Amino acid sequence: MKRFAAALLLGLLGTATGVAQAAKPAGLRLYVLDCGTISPMDPALFSLKKEEIQGDASFVSPCYLIVHPKGTLLWDVGQVPDADIPDDGTEVARGILKATRRLSTQLAALGYQTRDIGFLAMSHYHADHTANANRYAGSTWIVQQAEYDAMFSTAQLGIRTPESYKDLQGARRITLNGTDHDVFGDGTVVIKSAPGHTPGHQMLFLKLRHFGPLLLMGDLYHLPEERSLDRVPTFDFDAAVTRATRKQVEAFVHKAKAQAWIQHDPATYGPLKKAPAFYD
Numbered sequence: 001m002k003r004f005a006a007a008l009l010l011g012l013l014g015t016a017t018g019v020a021q022a023a024k025p026a027g028l029r030l031y032v033l034d035c036g037t038i039s040p041m042d043p044a045l046f047s048l049k050k051e052e053i054q055g056d057a058s059f060v061s062p063c064y065l066i067v068h069p070k071g072t073l074l075w076d077v078g079q080v081p082d083a084d085i086p087d088d089g090t091e092v093a094r095g096i097l098k099a100t101r102r103l104s105t106q107l108a109a110l111g112y113q114t115r116d117i118g119f120l121a122m123s124h125y126h127a128d129h130t131a132n133a134n135r136y137a138g139s140t141w142i143v144q145q146a147e148y149d150a151m152f153s154t155a156q157l158g159i160r161t162p163e164s165y166k167d168l169q170g171a172r173r174i175t176l177n178g179t180d181h182d183v184f185g186d187g188t189v190v191i192k193s194a195p196g197h198t199p200g201h202q203m204l205f206l207k208l209r210h211f212g213p214l215l216l217m218g219d220l221y222h223l224p225e226e227r228s229l230d231r232v233p234t235f236d237f238d239a240a241v242t243r244a245t246r247k248q249v250e251a252f253v254h255k256a257k258a259q260a261w262i263q264h265d266p267a268t269y270g271p272l273k274k275a276p277a278f279y280d
């Protein structure tokens, strides 16, 4: 009875403080979150001509929350730090990187506070994927060794904002050596090694019960025409490795009969269900 009273009191407190509490789902869920947009870029960066692409080479930058009965994984953490976003619907721009919504606010609306994020993984270290990494330094970080080495190297590397992820250096960590990693041990949430764009670029494979198999491809491609016309961005770490990875990935996608999302592609992102709706 005492326990019941305590639970009731906690429940009331929870309501009073307005903190949403997420219930544990019975199965896997994927939430698509809005982490901003990127202004139009020169298609030549992606080894494409203007007349070869649909649209204007502007991007979206989603973040994703994966909720599994055994825990949570945050995949990519945005391009403008939450602290720089007013969160009143005003768009803020940091160069070509723009955002209107804080990642933490979107997670809180789903019932997840920072401490509720068990695992953090990013497709790669480029600035449009790491903005809020420090906030999740209390989570277990899943990273490829080659990516870790590049992130904390003192060499001159482009498209990197070490300030945004410096706290990860001391985070609990699962380090992979060019290998895949089954996050919850049941094959439904798998980090897949996909080097080339950066030394330790990785992707996320999900087995959703209703939606089916889904691959979040990170930046293996940015524009769909990279895929259809076989072009590699000029700024990839190792173009030959990218091509080899792409070959393996396409074979995997075919065999797994998976849908594959190009994360930055506005045409892919547009029709997707956005949080609080989810895929399961």
Ligand SMILES: [Zn+2]
Pocket: 126, 128, 129, 219, 264
């Ligand atoms: Zn990117």
